[in-house]
Amino acid sequence: MKRFLIYTAKIFLLAILIAIILDGFYTVVFFQSKNRGKVETVVNSKALKYDVVILGSSRANNHFVSKMFEDKGLKTFNYGMSGGHLFEASLMLKLMIERKYEIKNVILEADLNLSNEKEAEGVSAKFLPFIHSSKVIKKHFETQDNFNELYYLPFYRFIKFDSKIGFREVYKILVKEKTNTLDNLGYYPLEKHKNGNMKNNIVNLNPLPHNKYYEEIKAICKSHKINFIAVMTPMCENVKGMNYFEKVKKAYPEIHNYENVVIEDKYFSSCGHMTDNGAKIFTARILKDFFNK
Template sequence: MKKFLIYTAKIFVVILLIAVGLDGIYTYAFLQSKNRGKIETVFNSKAKSYDVVILGSSRANNHFVSQMFEDRGLKIFNYGMSGGHLFEASLMLKLMIERKYEIKNVILEADLNLSNDHQSEGVSAKFLPYIHNSEVIKNHFETQEDFNELYYIPFYRYIKFDGKIGFREIYKIVKGEKTNLLDNSGYYPLIKHKKGNMKNNIANLNPLPHNKYYEEIKNICKANHIRFIAIMTPMCENVMGMNYFDKVKKAYPEIHNYENVVVENKYFSSCGHMNDAGAKMFTARILTDFFKK
């Protein structure tokens, strides 16, 4: 029995050492990554200066045309992340502040995601390689149910989210393979001729009366003297339950409602995402209303 226990202990120690070693190797690779995506680009960057930073989900990523801001002489980057929630938008802004970014204006796409305060696992996983290298990231995840496993068990986070931060991603980092996520100053135009789902029903959606991460973003901007512009962006004309935007305006009167600035289906790639032509119409209106020459 004693030999069995010793043997088992040795196996455990070997597995632990392998896990620690792999954890270190994977983390080191991510600490060198600067051209794969928006999160690692911010984490591995030094202080930058922006006139405008865009935050939000794909409805930010696809709706704010960076070049049009740049044509006005504004330095901008669109940090909208497809699939992201306000959980990730708040953490992205915290990282920028931690990196001593100087930001004059933050435009936050704040509409559908006000209905929840959950993380988007597929997006939030991209922050996890740095959880031991940033107090901001550690503190942001501390309230999550699986924090202890992610933080204290070596290599666990890489196994759990292998599809996002596993071996395949490490291989691409080592190869220096780029993505298109950083093109167009972060803006991703939807120009496909084939349309996506052009029907949507948000009748049962309700904004939280106090969204923790929205309030975090607003307070960070206030503390750092950043002009905070929260905006509801358009949806196509087929949407049912558009009174959701009235509910948002009632709960958060400071949010500017632009859901009806572009409505015709021809300007949408899917019901919740404008195509490039629609995005340009929308961005022109935002520039007129908030960035007059």
């Protein structure tokens, strides 16, 4: 029995040692990543200067044409993340501040995601390789139920989110395989598809009266003298529950409502995401209203 316990203890200690080694190796690899995703690009940068930084979900990523800002002489990058929530948008801005970015304007897509304070696990996982090296990331995740496992168990986060930050991603970083995430200054253009979902129902959606992460973004901008521009972006014609945007305006009167600037289905790839042509119309309106000086 004693031998068995000693043997088991050795196996356990060996497993812990291997987990620690792998955790360290994976972390080091992610610190070399600069051409695959927006999160690691920010983490592995410092002291950049922007006239305009765009934050939000895919409705930011697909709706704000960065080059049109650049053509106006405004250094811009679209940091919108497909599938992301305000949880990730707030953390992204915190990381930029931690890395001494100088930002004049933040445009935040703030509409549908005001209805929740949840993290989008598939997106938030991209921050986890750096949780031990960034106080900002650690503090942001401390309120999550699984924080202790993610922070204290070596290699656990890489196993749990293997599809996002596991072996395959590590391999692609090592062979320097690029993605299109950083193309077009972060903007991702969409095309019109025959089978695009052109119906949506948001009848049961309600904005939270004080969304924690929206308030964080607003407060960060205020404390760092960044001009904060929060907007609601367009949706297609066949949406049930469009009074949601009126609810947002009532709860957050400072958010600018642009949901009806582009409405025709021909300008949408799906009901909540405009095509490149629709995005250009929308971006032109944003430039006219906020940067036409």
